Amino acid sequence: MQTLVWFRNDLRIHDNPALHYALQDSVNYKSSRVSGIYILCGEYVKSHPMGKRKLWFIRESLRELQQTLAQCGIALEFLWVAKAADIPASIIDYCQRFNFERLTCNAEYPLDELNRDRATKHACEQADIEFKRYHDRCLVPPGALHTQQGDTYKVFTPFSKAWKRLVSETSLQVYPAPQAQPKNRQKFSANPEALEKCFASFDPDDMSEFWQPGEQAALERLSEFCREDIHDYNKLRDFPAVEGTSGLSPYLAVGALSPKQCLLAASLASDEHWSAAEGVSVWVNELIWREFYMHIAAAFPQVSRYKPMQDYTDNVQWLNDEQTYAAWCRGETGVPIVDAAMVQLNTTGWMHNRLRMITAMFLSKNLGVDWRRGEHYFMQQLIDADFCANNGGWQWSASTGTDAAPYFRIMNPITQSERYDPGGEFIRSQLPQFHNTDKKSLHTGEGVTSYPKPLVDVKISRKQAIERFAQAKETETTA
Ligand SMILES: Cc1cc2nc3c(=O)[nH]c(=O)nc-3n(C[C@H](O)[C@H](O)[C@H](O)COP(=O)(O)OP(=O)(O)OC[C@H]3O[C@@H](n4cnc5c(N)ncnc54)[C@H](O)[C@@H]3O)c2cc1C
Incomplete structure (x- = not known):
């Protein structure tokens, strides 16, 4: 089975279900191959909008991802698409040109992304390509929590209680990073030119003075925060002159880090359950706010159409x-x-x-x-x-x-x-x-x-x- 992993806001090799399952299934087939693709869409960049700083962070995260994947024998290619509506056809064309029989990805919840994935799924069905979508952006995927009346939670406190109940009952495990593929399969070296070309017209702002992008930097920052600062988070998080918060948001935004990795690291920092240590539980509460807003976006499309909730x-x-x-x-x-x-x-x-x-x-x-x-x-x-x-x-x-x-x-x-x-x-x-x-x-x-x-x-x-x-x-x- 030849599988293409479509990377979006999940730019990491650890705890990446779309990558993990693509590889897991591929070991069952002798002639299997797994590759990755990243699509940059001109219309998305303008309309969403994606600023020059974020584009730089994405490009640099992809640069590292391309290298780490190459070390595992997995190629990461780049595709530039002008119009959002052309994404499904472009990815099908790519799959057909390179004989991919399956496409895997991790879900995104704003309206345009949900519609894009629906259209891609449909196009895959027409082209006889298997389409598989996993959840990695939230620990609890949108749609999994309901009020007693069966509605989406609109108020944070009951949402967070239901979230904590469900997560505490779930055994959480990080999907391991891929093993190097056998040498006699295809060998790949990272191809940075294609990456540069894809981003060139957007002229990303170099922010290396302030930020170090990539999965490695994300993991280091997470472990440093959980080792040193998390216990004082509840006392220091409101003071902008103090480095009292994790600074992990850029990594979570592009998926160089998963919320599950964050929760597990926070749990390790706490001697008991993460809800028992005050600094830890206040920090986890912020991760829950992050999920709350993703659930709201998925359930109420008006927020993606410039409309207020009230x-x-x-x-x-x-x-x-x-x-x-x-x-x-x-x-x-x-x-x-x-x-x-x-x-x-x-x-x-x-x-x-x-x-x-x-x-x-x-x-x-x-x-x-x-x-x-x-x-x-x-x-x-x-x-x-x-x-x-x-x-x-x-x-x-x-x-x-x-x-x-x-x-x-x-x-x-x-x-x-x-x-x-x-x-x-x-x-x-x-x-x-x-x-x-x-x-x-x-x-x-x-x-x-x-x-x-x-x-x-x-x-x-x-x-x-x-x-x-x-x-x-x-x-x-x-x-
Ligand atoms: C007007 C406004 C705009 C915001 N825009 C963004 C944005 O574009 N991207 C973004 O990631 N966050 C946004 N936030 C939320 C929050 O300000 C940032 O996540 C936080 O400042 C990031 O710093 P940190 O990583 O040190 O957070 P920490 O305090 O260490 O929190 C850990 C993680 O929890 C999440 N988080 C924390 N607070 C919130 C919150 N209130 N809502 C949702 N998630 C949260 C973030 O992913 C953050 O990295 C916004 C908040 C406001 C009020």
Whole structure:
């Protein structure tokens, strides 16, 4: 049996079910062959969007993957496809040209990806090619958890309880990395030119100053975090000046690491069950948020169509002032914690979770800009851009999502700054103007030379945001 493994957001050899089962079945057949393929689609890159930082991270992760697969005698080829609708036909054509009788892959849950896989499955059936899809992005695949009424959970806490119950009852094992294939089969060496060619037109941004992509780096980071930092995670995770979180999101986003590997490493760090040690269980809770948003995306296609989960919020009258939006993007709003956060994003491609909440709420509430513009900007800039987590985070912050922050509970960025960056280490690390600023002006920026005046008054704009949402709610009830 000749099997083609279609790599997408699963760029690793360990704990990769699509790769594992392709190889496992192949040992039963004498003349079997397993190869890999990665498809880069021009339309996807533009419309989703995939930013230059993330493209760099993907390319470099693929470079390593191509080498590790080659060491196992498995080729990884690259295909560039202009239009998303042409992906099924292109992959069938490839299979037929190189005599692949089976295609395996790991599932993805946003709407376009689900539709792409449905179309590919159908095309495979027509061409008499076996299509097999596995689940690796979530420990509990979408559709496996239901409320007592049989619905998808829309609230996080009961979802997380059901998730924990199911995962605790399951024996978790990592799929081993492939063994080297016998020498007398095909020999492959990595072909980096094809990789370069595939990505060249997108001109990815080199982020090697900040990030080391690839599965090896992911495993090292995971083991270091679980060895040293996980037990203090509950105490330190909200302070952006401290390295209190794992920094694993870019790896999880491209699948250089699986959530199962994360949970098992966290379990090892805990003497008892992962739910017993506080730091460990709080960290696992974040992995569950990640899965919650994937389940939401899979069950509610409207989130993939630029729609809010709460319909009434479609009536919010956004101000959408272009200059305000541009100032937010550049980190020039005149609110130091917001600006420092945006500088961190624009420089490193990453932003601390507390700051993602603060900046997203500030844009969508105080500045009155449609949350979808911020969601789009984050997708372009984040090295860990992940549709489900990003959409979930934005809809939470903008109070348009399921189980989101209520619209009248708006974080005051200055109070947040005083609480989570009390000494201003984070602000100073990103904004050079603040190096010698005293504590009083640190959080407001008042009187700091060459620092912009605030775009809005935080208290007045908060009140106006609440009015905009209340009005939208009223429109809904009177309609
Ligand atoms: C507006 C907004 C946008 C976001 N966009 C993204 C995004 O594009 N990609 C992304 O991976 N995360 C996103 N998040 C979630 C979160 O901010 C990041 O996952 C986290 O900051 C990554 O840092 P870390 O790896 O050190 O996380 P840790 O705190 O170490 O958490 C471990 C892992 O759990 C997952 N995780 C943690 N918090 C969340 C969360 N709130 N929602 C979903 N998953 C979570 C991530 O995969 C993370 O790597 C967003 C949050 C908000 C509020």
